[in-house]
Amino acid sequence: MARWIWKFGEFEIYHNLLLHNRRTQYGWPSPPVWKVYSPDSCVRFTREISGRGGTIRVWARGEFAVTVWQGRRKTEYGGQHEIPLGDGPMRLSVTVSNRESFPCLYVEGGVESDESWLADDLAGSPAPADSCAWFDAPDKAPDVFPFACEPIRYVKKEPVEGGVLFDFGRETFARTHFRFSGVGDYALRFGESREEAMSAQWCVIRREVKGAAGADYDAQAFRYIFSSDAAAEVSAEYEYLPVTYRGAFRCDEAVINDVWDVAAYTFHLNSREFFLDGIKRDRWVWSGDAYQSLFVNRYLFFDRDIERRTLIALAGKPPFEAHINGIVDYTFYWMIGLYEYYETYGDLDLLRRLFPQARRIMAFCRGRVDPDGFVRGRERDWVFIDWAPMDRTGALCGEQVLFSRALQSYGNICALLGEDSEGAAAQADALQKAVLASFWDAEKGAFVDSYESGKRFVSRHSNILACLFLPMDEARRQSLYEHAILNDDVPQITTPYFKFYENLVHCEMGSGEGLEASIREYYGAMLKLGATTLYEQFDPTQSGAEHYAMYGHPFEKSLCHAWSCSPIYLLGRYRAGVKRTGVAYETFEVAPKLGDLKSFDCTVPLPKGQVRVRMDEGGVTVCATAPGGALLLGGSRYELEPGKEISVPSR
C-alpha cells in the first residue's frame, strides 16, 4: 500500500514552520520568538530492490530525478513519471528538490513508496523514511495538512457603531468569507469577546480590506466579528483536526459535566497540527503546555499521532543551541514527555528515530551544568516554571527537580535502545540527593525555591514539582504537602497550568476530595460568566472585561487555552481511576473513587479499546474491551476480562 514518504521529521518541521509564521497581532505579522527550523530543500530517497522492479509511476512535491543503479551501472531517468524498471537486484534512488514546501515522494506500481525506503539529506546517514496513513494517494500529499471543515453560522447579527457585529454563539476556529456592500475599504475585527471585537484600538486579530467587495481568510479564532460595513455578510467554516472523541464523562452534577464538555471542545480547538497553547494569538507550540496536553489527550482522544507530531516538532533540528521555546524547564518537559510517550504507546520506533536529537538535547543541557551539579539560567535562557512570584536567585529548586527527571527519562530511553547514556541515571541520582541536601528546609518542612539567596522562600511550585518528580521518603512528602500545599500562607497558584499539577498532588496524596470543588469554583465560575471555552487564567474577583486582560493589554488573555483542560485528565484518572501500569497499557488498573460526586459514568480510551467505569453510592460497574486490566476496590483486586462487565456493590 503506497504512501507519501518524506525524510523523518520534515513533515512536522514544515507544518511547524507554517504554524509559527501565522501569528498576527494588532494588524501586524508577529514573527516567531524562538528558532523555527526549515525543511531540507533536497532529499534523496533510496530503495534496494531484489526481485522484479516492474513499472513504477512517480509523483513528488518538487523537482525530482530518478536514478537506477545496477551494480556500478547507472541509468538516469530524470523527472520521468512512468519508468520501466526491469529486473533486480538494483538500487532505486529518487532525489527530490523542493524549496516551496518540503521534498516528499509517492511511488506506485512494481515498487511502492513506504517506510521501507531510506531517506537522507545528502550529508547525514540514510534512515527510514516516515509516512502517515492520511497520505495514501497521489493527490493526497503531505504539504497540505488535512483538516476537516464544516459550515457554521452566526447566531446573531447586530448593527452597532455604524457597522455590524456577528456573534457565532461560541468560540470557534474558522475560515471566513465576507461580501461587502460594494468595493471599498473596510475594517474587520475578530474578537474572542464582544468587547474585543468592538475595540478598534485593542482587538488583537484584525484585517484591513482595501478596495475590495469581498475577502476570504484562513481559519482563525473568534466568537464575534465586527465589520465596519453595516451591510456585510459573512459565511464561515469551522476547521478542525478529524479525531475521535474516545473518552467520555457524565456525572450527577451539571456544572461538572459542562466543564468536561467545554474542556473537551477547548482541547479539540487547540489540537491541530500539534498541541497549541491557545488558538487566538500565539497559536504556537510551547513544550510545557504541550506536556500537559499529553495527559489530557490520553483521556480524551488517545491520538498517538498528534503526540508524535508535537514531540518531533519541538525537538527541532541540529544544531541544538537554545532551550526549546527558549525556556529551560520546557526542554526538560520535552524529555520527560518523550519517555512517557513511549510508556503510553510502546512506540520504540519513535524513540529510535528521535534519539540522535534527544542525545544532542541532553548534551546541550548537561553542557550547561555548573560545577556544583545544578543548572542555572544562562544568558538568553528563560527560567519560567510559571507566571508566579518565586525566589529565582541562582539555582531554582523546580529546575533541578525537572532536570533530574529529564536525566532519568533520558537514561531510561538509552537503556531501551541499548545506547550509552554516559551516566545519566547516576547523574540524576546525584542531583536528586543534592536537591534534598540543598533545598530542603527542615524548619519549614518544605523545599525552598533558592538556597543561595538566604530568603528561604517557600513556593507551591517548587514543592509541587518535587512531590511529583523527586524520589523521597513518605514522611518528607507528607511534610511538604502539609507545609507548602495545604498551607494557606503560601501564595496560591493562579494559573490553570500549575493548578493542574497542584490538583495532581492533591489526588496523589490521597486527599483529592477537593477536586470537584476546585472544578466547580474555578471552571464553573468561568462558565457562569459566559465562557464557551476555557480561559488561560481566571480570577473570580475580577469583573466584566477585566477578565480579558493579560500581558499588560486589555484583550491579550487567551479565552481558549489548552492548559485549562486538565479536568478531563483528572476525572478519568482519579474518579474513574484508570491508570496505565504496564508499557502501552499491557496492564492497567481501575481504582474508581466517587469523590464529591454521587455518581459518574466515565469512558477512558485504551490503545485497542476502552474501559467504561460507572459508579454510584451503590457500587461500581466496570467493563474493558481490551485485556490487561484489574479493578482495585476496597482492598480487593478483580481481574477484568475483555468485554465482560464486572459489578461490585458497595459494602
Next chain:
Amino acid sequence: MARWIWKFGEFEIYHNLLLHNRRTQYGWPSPPVWKVYSPDSCVRFTREISGRGGTIRVWARGEFAVTVWQGRRKTEYGGQHEIPLGDGPMRLSVTVSNRESFPCLYVEGGVESDESWLADDLAGSPAPADSCAWFDAPDKAPDVFPFACEPIRYVKKEPVEGGVLFDFGRETFARTHFRFSGVGDYALRFGESREEAMSAQWCVIRREVKGAAGADYDAQAFRYIFSSDAAAEVSAEYEYLPVTYRGAFRCDEAVINDVWDVAAYTFHLNSREFFLDGIKRDRWVWSGDAYQSLFVNRYLFFDRDIERRTLIALAGKPPFEAHINGIVDYTFYWMIGLYEYYETYGDLDLLRRLFPQARRIMAFCRGRVDPDGFVRGRERDWVFIDWAPMDRTGALCGEQVLFSRALQSYGNICALLGEDSEGAAAQADALQKAVLASFWDAEKGAFVDSYESGKRFVSRHSNILACLFLPMDEARRQSLYEHAILNDDVPQITTPYFKFYENLVHCEMGSGEGLEASIREYYGAMLKLGATTLYEQFDPTQSGAEHYAMYGHPFEKSLCHAWSCSPIYLLGRYRAGVKRTGVAYETFEVAPKLGDLKSFDCTVPLPKGQVRVRMDEGGVTVCATAPGGALLLGGSRYELEPGKEISVPSR
C-alpha cells in the same frame, strides 16, 4: 551610509541554494548531489542606541516586527514603516521572517542599518550582521543578485533540418527571448557546439515550448541555439558579474595572447555569484575547482568579494556531516584556501566570522582519522584527487598531504584569532613525518600512492601534491621531480585541473621553460580547433565531435571550464614574476623571467593598485602604483617606489 544587512552567511547560502537548483539536463531538472543549505526563515536584528534614535524608516524582505526596549520597558511597533524612536539609551530589535528568500533589513533615518547591528537566528549567539556595498538603497535588496546585462546578437542564422540554427559566434551565458511563427509546440536546444545543438537525443540543455508564441529564459550557456520553428527569432542578453579586468598580458606570441584572452573570458563566464566549475551543465560550486579559481582571480580581477562569497557558500552550515561536495580532498582545499585568502587580503574579519564553522569542519576531519593518523575514505566519501588512475588502496598519499596542509592552515588561523587549535600544528607535523615514513619509496625516489597495497604505484598526482604542500629537504624534492614529474613512464596528467599543479611544480622547481610550450600545445591546439572558451579537458589526438564527449555521453564535456584558466595565473606569477610575500601584499616581489618569450607586457593587480612589468631581451621595466614591492633581477634587489618606473637593462 545605510546598507541592507543580513545574518552573516545567509546571502551566500541563499544564492548558493538557487544556483544549485538551476541545473537541468536532457530536459529534466537535475537536483543537487550534495547537501545544499537553506537560509534561516527568521532572523532578529538588534542595535544598541545610546543617543537620539530619531525617526527611522524600515524596509525588510519578509514580514517584520519592530520592538524597542528601554530598560525593561518594551514598545512594540509591529511592521510599521516609519517609527519615531525618541531618545536613547534603548535597544532596537527587528525580527524579520521570510520563507521565500532570506530575512534582510534596511533601516535609514536616525539610525541606519550597517554592520554595527547584530543578527541571530533566535537560538545561537548574536554576531555582527553582514552587508555588501552593492545593496545600499531600499530598492536594491540582496535577494536579487545584481548581475549586469548587455544585448548580444547572433552572427549567423541558418535554416537546418526544418528548423533554424542561431550561431552567436562564441560561447556565452545569456538570457534569451524567442518569438515563434505562431502559437505552437516547439523544441529549443542550446549547444556549446553546433553538433550538440543539432542533437535531438544528446543536447544537454533543451526546452520544450508548449502552446505558446514566445518564450523567455533565464541566462544559460550556449553558442548555438536550434529552434524547431524555422521562422523563430531570438534576442539575447549576455549576463555577467560586473567586475574590473585588473590584470593584463601581452607578449610577442599571438597564440599565447589569444589563450590569455580566451582564458580571461572563460574565467569571467565562470565567475558569478561564486566560482563555478563550468557554465553549461553543473554550474555548481566545487571546492577543488574554486580553490584554483582563487589563484586566477588574484592575477585577473583581484576581486576579494567573490572569493569571500565562495568560501562562505562552501562552508555551509552546522551540523557539518559530510565532506564539502562529498569529496575528502575538497574539504582540505577549502581550509587551505581560507588561510591563503587571509594571506592575500589580510581579512581577519572573515576568519573570525567563519571560525565557528571552520572549527566544526576541522573537528569533522579530525574525527575521521584512523588510529595510525591517516585519513581513509569512509562510507559515502569520495576520494577524488583527479580523474586519473591511482592506487587508491587504503590511505592515499595525496589525501594525507592535503590533510596535513589543512591542519597547518587551521593551526595558523587559530593562532591569528587566539583560538585553541587543539594541537593542529603538532598533528600536521606528525602527519607530515608519517607521510615521509610510509609513502616515500627510496628505490623509486618518489612517493607511492598507497603503501598498503604493496603495488608501489607512482603517480604524478601524489608527487605533485607532495612537492607543493609537504615540507621536505631539497634532495628529496629534486628526486621526486626527476623520478615522478620528469619521468615519461609515469602516466601523463590529462586534466587541466592537475595540469595547473604540474605546471606550478615545473615553475617552482626552476625548470618552467616548458610553460609556453605547454600553453601553445595544449590550449593553442584547442583554439586552433575553434574553441571560443577553454574546455574541461582536451585530447589533441581526438577529432571532430569526439572532443565534446565526456562522462559517457557525447556532449557532457564542459566547453567552458574554470579550471582551464590557469595560464592567467602562471604567466603573471612566473613571467611577470609577481609574488605576494607579506600579508595583503604589504610586501611583494617581482622576479620577471622571459621564459620562451621574446617580450611581454603584463599588469598584475595589487590590493590598492597594480604592478606593470615589461620585459624583452633588452631588459625589464617595472612600475608599481602601491608600496611594498621589490624587483629581483640577476641576483640584485631593487626597491620599488610607488608610481616610479624602474628599468634594468639586461647584462
